[in-house]
Amino acid sequence: xxxxxxxSALNGINxxxxxxEVNIDRGINFFMVGLPDSAVKESHQRIEAALKNxxxxxxxxxxxxxxxxxxxxxxxxxxxxxxxxxxxxxxEQINSEKVKNYIIMGEVSLDGSLxxxxxxLPIAIEAKKHGFxxxxxxxxxxxxxxxxSGLQVFGVKNILEVxxxxxxxxxxxxxxxxxxxxxxxxxxxxxFDFSDVKGQENIKRALEIAAAGGHNIILIGPPGxxxxxxxxxLPSILPPLNIQEALETTKIHSVVGKMAKGSxxxxxxxxxxxxxxxxxxGLVGGGSYPQPGEISLAHNGVLFLDELPEFKRxxxxxxxxxxxxxxxxxxxxxLTVEYPASFMxxxxxxxxxxxxxxxxxxxxxxQPGIVQKYLNKxxxxxxxxxxxxxEVIPVPFKELNKKRSGEKSNDIRKxxxxxxxxxxxxYKDDKGTYCNAQIPSKTLQVTCKVDEAGELILRNAMxxxxxxxxxxxxxxxxxxxxxxxxxxxxxxxxxLAEAIQYRSLDRETWGT
Numbered sequence: 001x002x003x004x005x006x007x008s009a010l011n012g013i014n015x016x017x018x019x020x021e022v023n024i025d026r027g028i029n030f031f032m033v034g035l036p037d038s039a040v041k042e043s044h045q046r047i048e049a050a051l052k053n054x055x056x057x058x059x060x061x062x063x064x065x066x067x068x069x070x071x072x073x074x075x076x077x078x079x080x081x082x083x084x085x086x087x088x089x090x091x092e093q094i095n096s097e098k099v100k101n102y103i104i105m106g107e108v109s110l111d112g113s114l115x116x117x118x119x120x121l122p123i124a125i126e127a128k129k130h131g132f133x134x135x136x137x138x139x140x141x142x143x144x145x146x147x148x149s150g151l152q153v154f155g156v157k158n159i160l161e162v163x164x165x166x167x168x169x170x171x172x173x174x175x176x177x178x179x180x181x182x183x184x185x186x187x188x189x190x191x192f193d194f195s196d197v198k199g200q201e202n203i204k205r206a207l208e209i210a211a212a213g214g215h216n217i218i219l220i221g222p223p224g225x226x227x228x229x230x231x232x233x234l235p236s237i238l239p240p241l242n243i244q245e246a247l248e249t250t251k252i253h254s255v256v257g258k259m260a261k262g263s264x265x266x267x268x269x270x271x272x273x274x275x276x277x278x279x280x281x282g283l284v285g286g287g288s289y290p291q292p293g294e295i296s297l298a299h300n301g302v303l304f305l306d307e308l309p310e311f312k313r314x315x316x317x318x319x320x321x322x323x324x325x326x327x328x329x330x331x332x333x334x335l336t337v338e339y340p341a342s343f344m345x346x347x348x349x350x351x352x353x354x355x356x357x358x359x360x361x362x363x364x365x366x367q368p369g370i371v372q373k374y375l376n377k378x379x380x381x382x383x384x385x386x387x388x389x390x391e392v393i394p395v396p397f398k399e400l401n402k403k404r405s406g407e408k409s410n411d412i413r414k415x416x417x418x419x420x421x422x423x424x425x426x427y428k429d430d431k432g433t434y435c436n437a438q439i440p441s442k443t444l445q446v447t448c449k450v451d452e453a454g455e456l457i458l459r460n461a462m463x464x465x466x467x468x469x470x471x472x473x474x475x476x477x478x479x480x481x482x483x484x485x486x487x488x489x490x491x492x493x494x495x496l497a498e499a500i501q502y503r504s505l506d507r508e509t510w511g512t
Contacts, residue, residue, distance in 0.1 A: 021064075114159065118256065137156070197229065211237045249299055249301070448476035454493055479499035
């Protein structure tokens with residue numbers, strides 16, 4: 001007897017329906033075809049033990065299982081449950097009438113219980129798109145999948161619940177999640193707040209500008225000056241995620257299996273802080289079976305690279321293209337996948353190997369030329385993609401000892417949101433441009449127009465501070481953001497003056 005069950009395969013952050021055809025005929029053998037990997041092939045042993053332990057069995061006949069389409073590689077153990085149900089239906093141990101109406105996914109344990117799977121949200125989205133009545137999935141993934149409205153989602157704990165459902169003996173409780181309620185309930189729920197930061201008003205100002213314009217930023221300062229502490233608070237002043245961004249972010253984390261147990265939707269902007277020993281594939285994605293990397297997990301949020309010069313140069317260089325294009329393409333011989341990677345880069349570094357170059361109290365002990373050599377670990381093209389360079393000075397005791405809290409993140413975020421709304425209106429007709437950091441070169445002179453006084457201060461800065469040529473465009477973009485924060489239509493001299501001071505590493509005298 002031939003029966004068709006349905007599962008799903010992941011391709012990038014999307015899913016593809018997989019038809020699991022099970023045919024049982026005379027003879028004795030077990031064949032699985034359709035490009036399964038080792039984990040899928042091993043499902044035979046898991047299913048056999050699980051069915052035996054719950055009072056069912058795999059018939060001693062010739063069983064052929066085809067996973068179609070056969071040219072897509074099937075990976076992982078999440079096909080256990082649909083294969084088991086297909087075998088039971090084809091051997092007439094359960095009623096096969098309703099099997100075709102549901103996508104079924106789940107890893108089967110030897111006692112018949114189910115383990116969670118990756119990619120529940122994209123699988124649910126695809127199930128609805130292809131007209132399936134519902135989705136049967138391990139209960140740990142049920143709330144995540146139930147974000148998709150108009151689809152029956154059943155969270156089950158073991159294979160017996162699925163068998164009883166198809167036999168009409170009982171129906172698992174349908175999981176229902178109110179997407180908007182879930183979204184607004186946890187919106188802007190951040191662990192860290194800027195009110196905890198004592199002093200460092202100039203650094204907080206730089207981060208406010210970075211958040212308002214979507215600018216990448218690098219913090220340079222000695223150990224213990226508060227670089228990491230401040231960077232961790234950046235997501236709390238970014239504009240809140242909208243529902244579309246929340247769903248897109250959740251899809252990426254779902255595919256990697258990074259969703260917290262029982263969670264349904266990511267409503268806070270992600271903050272990813274990989275260690276400097278990370279590999280190329282770990283940062284941008286890839287591997288034998290491509291998976292999203294840290295830059296995709298930071299999509300719609302912040303990627304924080306602490307101790308930037310300690311990262312391998314090859315790791316930093318592969319990040320250049322995704323920073324510019326906001327998408328990463330991973331090509332293999334048999335497939336090509338794309339992962340979104342629209343993130344804010346926040347980097348932190350010591351000014352030199354000993355950490356005390358330009359320190360107000362401690363003396364740098366590095367040999368001549370060492371500081372510049374240390375900085376040269378970061379390539380010019382990468383540094384060119386970072387708009388704001390800011391030096392962080394240790395907080396003096398009188399600031400640390402103050403009892404009064406600093407300004408709250410919520411108050412800073414209100415100013416950031418006002419500036420973003422101005423940019424949203426300005427770039428509504430420019431596809432691919434959403435904030436000042438993304439202004440293309442061809443429209444820069446129009447968007448960031450300056451008067452004669454502004455041109456004069458720019459020329460003086462270039463000449464007297466020995467700023468590099470690449471600093472020019474970055475200064476204009478940052479000045480445009482400062483003007484937006486001031487609700488100013490034009491870029492004024494004071495806006496340019498403030499933007500110029502955020503280009504520390506472009507000065508030719510730095511590190512010499």
